[in-house]
Amino acid sequence: MSHAQQMIASHTAAPPFGRDARSRCIEACFECAQVCSLCADACLSEPQVEQLTRCIRLNLDCADVCEATGRILSRLSEGSPALIRAQLQACVDACRACAAECEHHGQHMGMRHCQICATACRECEAACSAVLQAA
Amino acid sequence: MSHAQQMIASHTAAPPFGRDARSRCIEACFECAQVCSLCADACLSEPQVEQLTRCIRLNLDCADVCEATGRILSRLSEGSPALIRAQLQACVDACRACAAECEHHGQHMGMRHCQICATACRECEAACSAVLQAA
Amino acid sequence: MSHAQQMIASHTAAPPFGRDARSRCIEACFECAQVCSLCADACLSEPQVEQLTRCIRLNLDCADVCEATGRILSRLSEGSPALIRAQLQACVDACRACAAECEHHGQHMGMRHCQICATACRECEAACSAVLQAA
Amino acid sequence: MSHAQQMIASHTAAPPFGRDARSRCIEACFECAQVCSLCADACLSEPQVEQLTRCIRLNLDCADVCEATGRILSRLSEGSPALIRAQLQACVDACRACAAECEHHGQHMGMRHCQICATACRECEAACSAVLQAA
Numbered sequence: 001m002s003h004a005q006q007m008i009a010s011h012t013a014a015p016p017f018g019r020d021a022r023s024r025c026i027e028a029c030f031e032c033a034q035v036c037s038l039c040a041d042a043c044l045s046e047p048q049v050e051q052l053t054r055c056i057r058l059n060l061d062c063a064d065v066c067e068a069t070g071r072i073l074s075r076l077s078e079g080s081p082a083l084i085r086a087q088l089q090a091c092v093d094a095c096r097a098c099a100a101e102c103e104h105h106g107q108h109m110g111m112r113h114c115q116i117c118a119t120a121c122r123e124c125e126a127a128c129s130a131v132l133q134a135a
Numbered sequence: 136m137s138h139a140q141q142m143i144a145s146h147t148a149a150p151p152f153g154r155d156a157r158s159r160c161i162e163a164c165f166e167c168a169q170v171c172s173l174c175a176d177a178c179l180s181e182p183q184v185e186q187l188t189r190c191i192r193l194n195l196d197c198a199d200v201c202e203a204t205g206r207i208l209s210r211l212s213e214g215s216p217a218l219i220r221a222q223l224q225a226c227v228d229a230c231r232a233c234a235a236e237c238e239h240h241g242q243h244m245g246m247r248h249c250q251i252c253a254t255a256c257r258e259c260e261a262a263c264s265a266v267l268q269a270a
Numbered sequence: 271m272s273h274a275q276q277m278i279a280s281h282t283a284a285p286p287f288g289r290d291a292r293s294r295c296i297e298a299c300f301e302c303a304q305v306c307s308l309c310a311d312a313c314l315s316e317p318q319v320e321q322l323t324r325c326i327r328l329n330l331d332c333a334d335v336c337e338a339t340g341r342i343l344s345r346l347s348e349g350s351p352a353l354i355r356a357q358l359q360a361c362v363d364a365c366r367a368c369a370a371e372c373e374h375h376g377q378h379m380g381m382r383h384c385q386i387c388a389t390a391c392r393e394c395e396a397a398c399s400a401v402l403q404a405a
Numbered sequence: 406m407s408h409a410q411q412m413i414a415s416h417t418a419a420p421p422f423g424r425d426a427r428s429r430c431i432e433a434c435f436e437c438a439q440v441c442s443l444c445a446d447a448c449l450s451e452p453q454v455e456q457l458t459r460c461i462r463l464n465l466d467c468a469d470v471c472e473a474t475g476r477i478l479s480r481l482s483e484g485s486p487a488l489i490r491a492q493l494q495a496c497v498d499a500c501r502a503c504a505a506e507c508e509h510h511g512q513h514m515g516m517r518h519c520q521i522c523a524t525a526c527r528e529c530e531a532a533c534s535a536v537l538q539a540a
Contacts, residue, residue, distance in 0.1 A: 003436055003525040007443040010517045011450070026439070031408055034435050034479065038412040040330075041480045044323045045416070053314045054213040060310075060330075061207050061218060067472070068203035072196050074439065075446045078189040080232035083196060086225035090218065097215035112415045120408040138301055138390040142308040145382045146315070161304070166273055169300050169344065173277040175465075176345045179458045180281070188449045195445075195465075202337070209304065210311045247280045255273040324483040331477050331488060338473035342466050348459040350502035353466060356495035360488065367485035 002027070011076050018134050022073060025127040029070030029091065032124035036063035036098060039117035048109065055105055055114065058098040065094035066124060073131075088128045095125035137162070146211050153269050157208060160262040164205030164226065167259035171198035171233060174252035183244065190240055190249065193233040200229035201259060208266075220270055223263045230260035272297070281346050288404050292343060295397040299340030299361065302394035306333035306368060309387035318379065325371045325384065332368035335361050336394060343401075355405055358398045365395035407432070416481050423539050427478060430532040434475030434496065437529035441468035441503060444522035453514065460506050460519065467503035470496050471529060478536075490540055493533045500530035 001009070008023045040059035043052040069091040072084060099121035106115035136144070143158045175194035178187040204226040207219060234256035241250035271279070278293045310329035313322040339361040342354060369391035376385035406414070413428045445464035448457040474496040477489060504526035511520035 004439045007521050034409045037479045045482045049320050057213050064203040064206045068199040071199045074442045077450045078192050083228040086228040090221035090225045093218040093221040097218050116412050139304045142386050169274045172344045180347045185454050209307045212315045251276050327483050334473040334476045338469040341469045348462050353498040353502050356498040360491035360495045363488040363491040367488050
């Protein structure tokens with residue numbers, strides 16, 4: 001177990017949604033934020049950077065949304081259910097937009113970093129959708 | 136004009152929504168993020184902190200959501216309209232929840248920092264709603 | 271007075287450094303973070319984006335450092351003086367590196383957004399230095 | 406390997422410091438940021454919250470510093486070595502201050518979340534020191 005998982009397991013406040021799905025979602029959000037930041041930088045290092053500006057922009061958007069979502073979900077007690085649902089929906093939309101763009105560059109330009117990023121985005125999209133459906 | 140307003144006025148990419156409403160919304164998001172961070176710290180300094188834990192939590196949530204929203208709106212070009220709308224909706228919900236909590240403490244506990252914070256949250260809520268309606 | 275300035279003026283905890291210099295520094299950090307995010311996006315929209323990748327990178331670094339510095343300074347009570355000084359020094363270095371890069375593009379490529387960004391970075395560098403010297 | 410580790414391994418830009426130490430440091434920064442956010446929330450849920458306000462404050466500071474440091478280190482190309490060193494030093498100071506506070510509450514108040522958080526902070530402090538010494 002990571003330190004974060006141990007921390008969530010030991011938290012006394014009962015979260016409003018299922019603890020396991022929420023714990024997986026928090027991890028997925030922070031990993032996706034990190035991978036999207038890395039993908040933005042890898043795109044900036046490519047000789048074809050002028051074809052990747054929309055990808056960089058969506059990477060940065062997705063990193064910001066995932067980080068905010070991960071932080072909000074990490075506050076396990078006393079939150080606003082309406083806010084949590086709306087932020088999860090925004091995260092689903094951010095991951096979907098970024099994944100679609102990265103999948104395109106992974107397939108048509110052979111960019112390995114975009115392929116890895118698309119996978120992380122799809123996993124985060126699924127993890128957020130799972131928490132949303134359980135809500 | 137602030138540096139940020141000069142920057143938005145000089146940006147060549149036409150944003151998908153009205154530039155003035157968007158510019159005001161970006162300013163409101165960053166100011167609300169800053170005020171919510173300050174309110175969380177002011178609440179932590181109160182002798183009655185144990186009655187303010189939900190307020191601190193919503194302050195921190197609202198600061199994170201406003202900051203992500205401000206950053207995404209600052210990327211004026213090539214964004215995902217679905218993501219922008221969903222993030223604006225999350226920001227409306229975050230500001231509404233934080234304002235309601237802060238208004239309560241402002242009125243019933245006489246907390247000046249909560250009153251100022253509630254005002255900033257309501258202004259940000261209105262600025263986000265205006266951009267959403269124009270979209 | 272902005273909401274943030276009202277908030278700082280009403281905070282009961284005495285900050286370890288001079289309140290006015292600190293209040294100006296917090297404002298400068300958050301404005302610089304916002305301007306650097308906008309400059310990164312404006313650079314991404316330029317036809318010569320491949321000549322601006324180092325500028326985009328330093329914009330993003332500076333935005334992240336300024337935001338963390340602004341948040342830490344906003345916590346007026348009970349901080350770690352060693353951490354505050356080290357973070358202020360990192361912010362001085364971030365602003366200096368970003369300003370130098372932006373000044374170059376402002377002068378040699380005529381980029382208005384880089385000129386505005388360089389001004390905001392130099393102001394934030396000065397505001398952080400003033401708080402550091404008073405510490 | 407996590408997605409983030411795969412991403413770093415596939416990045417074409419040679420980082421200025423050793424890649425493995427840097428990769429471990431990025432992971433440690435993001436994990437520490439996440440754990441500190443969780444510890445702040447767990448402290449807010451404690452009945453003795455009024456004895457934990459300095460801990461919450463340092464948790465929030467450490468989360469902000471670690472996140473900024475992780476983001477800056479994730480930009481593997483073209484950074485400012487002076488900025489990277491100063492930010493790593495700030496992160497060492499943030500982790501040290503937060504760990505000392507959390508160790509105290511772990512030992513004297515038996516708080517499990519503070520013990521886990523102290524471990525994550527000490528690991529992040531060591532990972533940042535290792536990159537600093539190699540620089």
